[in-house]
Amino acid sequence: MHTTANSRGGGSPLDELDISSAPGQENPLSPVLTDRAGEEMDFSHGDVEAFPPIPGAFDRYQRAYADGRRFAYSRYRGHVEIREHVALHVGDFTGQRVDPATEIIVTPGTQGALFLALSSLVAPGDKVAIVAPDYFANSRIVAYLRAQPISVTLNYEDAASPAEIDLDSLESAFAAGAKVFVFSNPNNPTGVVYSAEQTRGIVALAAEHGAFVVVDQLYSRLIYGATEFTHLRSSGIGTDRCMTLLGPSKTESLSGFRVGVAVGAPEVIDRMEKLQALVSLRAAGYSQAVLKTWFAEPEGWLDERIQQHQLIRDDLLAIFAASGFAVRSPAGGSYMFPNLPQMSVSAEEFRTTLRVEHGITVTPGAEFGAGYEHSIRLNFSQQRDKAVEAVSALCGLATKLTR
Amino acid sequence: MHTTANSRGGGSPLDELDISSAPGQENPLSPVLTDRAGEEMDFSHGDVEAFPPIPGAFDRYQRAYADGRRFAYSRYRGHVEIREHVALHVGDFTGQRVDPATEIIVTPGTQGALFLALSSLVAPGDKVAIVAPDYFANSRIVAYLRAQPISVTLNYEDAASPAEIDLDSLESAFAAGAKVFVFSNPNNPTGVVYSAEQTRGIVALAAEHGAFVVVDQLYSRLIYGATEFTHLRSSGIGTDRCMTLLGPSKTESLSGFRVGVAVGAPEVIDRMEKLQALVSLRAAGYSQAVLKTWFAEPEGWLDERIQQHQLIRDDLLAIFAASGFAVRSPAGGSYMFPNLPQMSVSAEEFRTTLRVEHGITVTPGAEFGAGYEHSIRLNFSQQRDKAVEAVSALCGLATKLTR
Numbered sequence: 001m002h003t004t005a006n007s008r009g010g011g012s013p014l015d016e017l018d019i020s021s022a023p024g025q026e027n028p029l030s031p032v033l034t035d036r037a038g039e040e041m042d043f044s045h046g047d048v049e050a051f052p053p054i055p056g057a058f059d060r061y062q063r064a065y066a067d068g069r070r071f072a073y074s075r076y077r078g079h080v081e082i083r084e085h086v087a088l089h090v091g092d093f094t095g096q097r098v099d100p101a102t103e104i105i106v107t108p109g110t111q112g113a114l115f116l117a118l119s120s121l122v123a124p125g126d127k128v129a130i131v132a133p134d135y136f137a138n139s140r141i142v143a144y145l146r147a148q149p150i151s152v153t154l155n156y157e158d159a160a161s162p163a164e165i166d167l168d169s170l171e172s173a174f175a176a177g178a179k180v181f182v183f184s185n186p187n188n189p190t191g192v193v194y195s196a197e198q199t200r201g202i203v204a205l206a207a208e209h210g211a212f213v214v215v216d217q218l219y220s221r222l223i224y225g226a227t228e229f230t231h232l233r234s235s236g237i238g239t240d241r242c243m244t245l246l247g248p249s250k251t252e253s254l255s256g257f258r259v260g261v262a263v264g265a266p267e268v269i270d271r272m273e274k275l276q277a278l279v280s281l282r283a284a285g286y287s288q289a290v291l292k293t294w295f296a297e298p299e300g301w302l303d304e305r306i307q308q309h310q311l312i313r314d315d316l317l318a319i320f321a322a323s324g325f326a327v328r329s330p331a332g333g334s335y336m337f338p339n340l341p342q343m344s345v346s347a348e349e350f351r352t353t354l355r356v357e358h359g360i361t362v363t364p365g366a367e368f369g370a371g372y373e374h375s376i377r378l379n380f381s382q383q384r385d386k387a388v389e390a391v392s393a394l395c396g397l398a399t400k401l402t403r
Numbered sequence: 404m405h406t407t408a409n410s411r412g413g414g415s416p417l418d419e420l421d422i423s424s425a426p427g428q429e430n431p432l433s434p435v436l437t438d439r440a441g442e443e444m445d446f447s448h449g450d451v452e453a454f455p456p457i458p459g460a461f462d463r464y465q466r467a468y469a470d471g472r473r474f475a476y477s478r479y480r481g482h483v484e485i486r487e488h489v490a491l492h493v494g495d496f497t498g499q500r501v502d503p504a505t506e507i508i509v510t511p512g513t514q515g516a517l518f519l520a521l522s523s524l525v526a527p528g529d530k531v532a533i534v535a536p537d538y539f540a541n542s543r544i545v546a547y548l549r550a551q552p553i554s555v556t557l558n559y560e561d562a563a564s565p566a567e568i569d570l571d572s573l574e575s576a577f578a579a580g581a582k583v584f585v586f587s588n589p590n591n592p593t594g595v596v597y598s599a600e601q602t603r604g605i606v607a608l609a610a611e612h613g614a615f616v617v618v619d620q621l622y623s624r625l626i627y628g629a630t631e632f633t634h635l636r637s638s639g640i641g642t643d644r645c646m647t648l649l650g651p652s653k654t655e656s657l658s659g660f661r662v663g664v665a666v667g668a669p670e671v672i673d674r675m676e677k678l679q680a681l682v683s684l685r686a687a688g689y690s691q692a693v694l695k696t697w698f699a700e701p702e703g704w705l706d707e708r709i710q711q712h713q714l715i716r717d718d719l720l721a722i723f724a725a726s727g728f729a730v731r732s733p734a735g736g737s738y739m740f741p742n743l744p745q746m747s748v749s750a751e752e753f754r755t756t757l758r759v760e761h762g763i764t765v766t767p768g769a770e771f772g773a774g775y776e777h778s779i780r781l782n783f784s785q786q787r788d789k790a791v792e793a794v795s796a797l798c799g800l801a802t803k804l805t806r
Contacts, residue, residue, distance in 0.1 A: 012526060017677045025478060025680075048471040058468055065461055065659065068451040072659035075428055108511050108661070108683040115682045123415060124527070124549075141681050146527075256468065256475035258511070258661075258687035274420045277428075278544050279518045280511040284661035284687055 013144045021364050022136065023379075040359035041390035046250065046334060046381030051305065053253045054297050057290040061257070064289035072285045077273045078106030078261075082288045089295030090246060090263055093221075095234035102266040103239070105273055106283045106291070110218050110247035110260030113272075114182075115141055116279070117214050117243045117262055120271035121180050122147045129173035129181040131165055133337070133368035133375075135188045135216060142182075150178050151369070156190045157339070159328045163192040167201045174209035181206060184216040185232070186223070189337040189368050189377040191330020193223060196230040203237045212265075213242045219333035221302060222251040224310050227331040233264065240265040248294045250334065250381070251305060257287040309334055312380050316391045323395035334381040337365070340374050343401040347373050354397055360390050416547045424767050425539065426782075443762035444793040449653065449737060449784030454708065456656045457700050460693040464660070467692035475688045480676045481509030481664075485691045492698030493649060493666055496624075498637035505669040506642070508676055509686045509694070513621050513650035513663030516675075517585075518544055519682070520617050520646045520665055523674035524583050525550045532576035532584040534568055535772035536740070538591045538619060542772070545585075553581050554772070559593045560742070562731045566595040570604045577612035584609060587619040588635070589626070592740040592771050592780040594733020596626060599633040606640045615668075616645045622736035624705060625654040627713050630734040636667070643668040651697045653737065653784070654708060660690040712737055715783050719794045726798035737784040740768070743777050746804040750776050753804060761796050 019025050023044035064071035077083065080100070087100035098104055107113040114137060122128055124146035130138050132151045142149045150173040156163040170181065181202070186193045194202075206213050215232045223229045233244050247260030260283075262272060276282065313330060320327045320338050327338035340347055347364065354360045365375030380387055422428050426447035467474035480486065483503070490503035501507055510516040517540060525531055527549035533541050535554045545552045553576040559566040573584065584605070589596045597605075609616050618635045626632045636647050650663030663686075665675060679685065716733060723730045723741050730741035743750055750767065757763045768778030783790055 012523065012674065014523060014674045014677045017680075019479065019677050019680045022479075022680055045476050048475045052471070058465075061468075062461075062465075065464075068455070068656075068659060072451045072656075073448050076422065076425075108687070111681075112683045120415065120417060137681055144678070144681055253475075256471060256688040258683065258685070258690075271415065271417045274417045274422050275547070277420075277422045277425055278514075278540055278547055279682055280515045280661065282661070284511070284690055285659040287661070287687055287690070 013146060016143065017140060021367060023363050040361070041382070041386055042361045043378040043380070043382070043390070044361050044363045046253065046255070046379050047383060048253045048256065050383040051253050051308070051381055054248070054293040055301070057254055057257070057293045060289045060292050061286055064286040071289060074282050074285050074288060076276045076282050077104070077269070078283060079285070079288050082106060082291050086261055086291055086294065087263070090261070093295065094231040094244060096231070096239060098263045099266070103269060104261055104263045105269050105276065106288055107260045107262060107276065108280055108283045109249060109255070109258045110216065110245050111137065112280070112283070113245045113247070113260045113262035114138070114216060116272040116275050117245065117268065118142065118180070118182065119145060119275055120268050121212055121214070126180070127173070127176060127178040129170060129178040129211075131183040131187070133189055133365070133372050135184050136367040138182050139369070150176060154187060154190065154192060156187070156192050156328050157326065159326070162195065163190065163328065164198055165194070167205065170202065171205050174205055174211055178211060180212050180214065182214040182216070184218070186219045186330070186332030188219070188333065189335045190328055191333045191335055191337070192328070193227050193229055193331040196228065196235070199230040199232060199235045203232070203235050206237060206241065213237060214245070215242065216245045218245065218247055219250055220246070222306055222309060222334060223332040224306065224313070224330070229332065240267070243268055248291065251302070252294060252297070254290055254294070257284070257290050259283050259287050259291055309381060312382065312384050312387055315384065315388050316378070316380055319388065319391045319395055323399055325395065325398070334379055335377055336380060337375050337377050340376060341398055341402050343398060345401050350398065350401060351376070354394060358390070358393050358397065360394060362394070416549060419546065420543060424770060426766050443764070444785070444789055445764045446781040446783070446785070446793070447764050447766045449656065449658070449782050450786060451656045451659065453786040454656050454711070454784055457651070457696040458704070460657055460660070460696045463692045463695050464689055467689040474692060477685050477688050477691060479679045479685050480507070480672070481686060482688070482691050485509060485694050489664055489694055489697065490666070493664070496698065497634040497647060499634070499642060501666045502669070506672060507664055507666045508672050508679065509691055510663045510665060510679065511683055511686045512652060512658075512661045513619065513648050514540065515683070515686070516648045516650070516663045516665035517541070517619060519675035519678050520648065520671065521545065521583070521585065522548060522678055523671050524615055524617070529583070530576070530579060530581040532573060532581040534586040534590070536592055536768070536775050537771060538587050539770040541585050553579060557590060557593065557595065559590070559595050559731050560729065562729070565598065566593065566731065567601055568597070570608065573605065574608050577608055577614055581614060583615050583617065585617040585619070587621070589622045589733070589735030591619075591622070591736065592738045593731055594736045594738055594740070595731070596630050596632055596734040599631065599638070602633040602635060602638045606635070606638050609640060609644065616640060617648070618645065619648045621648065621650055622653055623649070625709055625712060625737060626735040627709065627716070627733070632735065643670070646671055651694065654705070655697060655700070657693055657697070660687070660693050662686050662690050662694055712784065715785065715787050715790055718787065718791050719781070719783055722791065722794045722798055726802055728798065728801070737782055738780055739783060740778050740780050743779060744801055744805050746801060748804055753801065754779065757797060757800055761793070761800065763793050763797060765797070
């Protein structure tokens with residue numbers, strides 16, 4: 001194409017964006033290889049058959065469809081009764097009341113909430129503090145908005161020490177002019193859960209520098225063992241100074257419905273709704289209804305789900321440990337982020353061989369920031385036996401390729 | 404909130420955006436008035452119970468949900484088999500083949516397609532030619548992108564003459580530097596369908612000035628009587644020079660599923676997919692499956708739907724004519740855009756009285772451009788008798804308020 005768009009030079013930030021290795025984006029395998037279908041293992045996202053959606057979610061969808069006049073269309077920020085249900089429960093969950101009229105918006109997935117939040121807070125040329133490693137979209141959205149990311153390091157590789165972000169580097173980012181800080185908790189891809197003390201440190205620095213904080217807590221219901229989870233919005237930060245992103249796509253396996261929420265500062269929620277009016281109008285009217293099952297799961301359902309994930313986590317950690325891979329045990333979420341050993345092939349060649357010869361897909365570490373090329377991310381929300389077999393094969397291949 | 408966001412001054416274009424009168428956004432009626440629920444008439448969008456979704460659509464959804472491993476996640480541009488189905492049929496429909504691998508993206512509603520297309524084509528400071536009146540989001544997205552809209556007038560008010568956009572003003576817009584032209588066909592809100600000659604005129608000017616054309620053909624399957632519909636993409640414009648937006652939300656009543664498509668220039672589709680990776684990842688995985696029923700409706704289903712809409716259209720036109728309202732007969736789509744008569748109250752007061760006293764909601768003309776304050780838009784995809792009754796009440800009120 002003879003490009004005339006973006007005619008004023010400079011091009012679009014989209015030109016620089018590479019999504020070819022983003023989760024789910026790998027090119028389809030060749031026809032020969034797709035004969036392996038069913039044997040394949042895709043660690044780039046969870047398996048909704050291994051961990052099915054919340055019981056009753058589909059019934060809610062069906063009833064919403066049948067009641068089309070009420071459910072097909074909603075205000076852009078979401079159906080009133082859905083916002084009331086979610087606000088009540090997210091208020092309880094996070095320890096800080098949520099006003100269903102002014103402090104919540106329902107979005108097409110938590111990704112939608114992240115895009116709307118950052119787009120509503122960040123103008124071209126702004127500086128934004130971002131954790132590394134962290135969810136790949138954070139820095140990409142900042143780049144798309146023609147803003148400037150400032151990296152704040154998360155120290156997680158020494159499994160013997162508590163994982164911590166470097167508060168000095170966060171302070172430097174704020175001192176350099178960052179007015180927005182975005183991070184995920186539990187951290188994607190490492191599974192790090194920030195301590196109460198770390199969270200207080202973040203809040204104190206944000207307050208001192210007048211910064212707004214966006215926290216992606218997508219995995220905050222999947223916390224292992226005795227780990228304590230600290231909600232940013234009830235940690236002394238003003239509720240007008242933060243935005244919390246949540247959704248039922250992961251732990252609750254409702255990803256195929258594409259619904260998420262953001263709760264926080266009313267003024268920012270207003271902007272997010274305006275932008276949603278342009279971007280997609282609303283989360284699908286019928287899909288919103290499944291949120292009625294969220295935080296209303298059967299007794300014991302969530303605990304069992306956490307226990308099942310913990311068993312898989314421990315199985316896989318044992319295999320990695322036996323093979324000499326360095327990997328931190330995730331305290332929350334269903335990701336782990338092992339370092340690859342030194343091999344006779346590049347990390348990219350290793351992943352290609354793993355995929356073509358063993359039908360195993362993993363997400364490259366480089367997706368989570370510069371300098372993580374020798375890590376891979378695995379979503380272990382999978383069938384336990386299949387995951388064990390695949391990680392054994394992965395470790396076997398790596399060992400074979402170790403110098 | 405003490406705003407620190409957008410700290411570099413200038414504020415966000417979102418601050419200027421008013422969505423309070425956008426379709427579906429009206430504040431809920433007071434508790435007393437909501438006792439009228441059921442008697443209310445909302446002309447701001449169609450009634451999916453009066454015109455139900457394509458038969459079998461929900462079954463497709465249910466099967467996709469049951470086959471979660473295949474359907475929960477897709478490539479950001481959409482499931483392969485869905486793109487193949489839609490590309491084949493949209494190719495037939497528009498008279499120009501669509502490559503399912505490179506020339507189509509599935510989006511969260513046609514709104515999603517519009518946002519992604521314009522965001523992929525327009526940079527800050529660019530000029531964009533926009534028809535007035537036209538879909539309210541066109542100019543709002545351009546403003547959000549910090550670009551400059553240049554208005555091109557659609558002459559539609561003289562019902563005795565063919566409706567035409569002023570090609571001289573389009574040429575002036577291109578001469579002034581507009582490299583993108585966006586318009587809807589059938590036009591929203593007037594129901595004008597552009598003639599083959601008009602379309603050829605647009606194509607010739609775009610070619611001469613190297614402009615890219617985005618056409619929103621959301622209503623292009625709902626065309627009345629002998630009106631001929633001309634598809635832009637088969638009108639001599641290079642398929643790498645245009646983007647056509649389509650979706651099953653209107654005629655086919657699948658709005659509650661939030662799926663739409665864009666077909667066109669591969670390079671722009673690539674950018675749109677990259678942006679979708681940031682905005683919402685993908686149209687809901689299960690929802691995409693309902694597109695298998697699109698362009699595959701039961702024999703005669705679409706014809707009957709068109710006939711039913713034509714009957715309602717004609718009923719309402721007769722009532723407006725009898726009351727002395729000026730309104731052009733829509734040649735396509737389910738909108739009409741009457742001018743209000745001169746009344747003793749403002750257009751806004753009229754709409755408020757209509758809503759509070761009669762439970763009738765219409766969309767203000769100002770949503771479609773400056774200078775249309777004395778028009779209102781009605782979506783007549785409604786129960787026929789209810790629509791007739793409501794338009795009679797509307798005309799009665801206007802007559803009572805006429806000086």
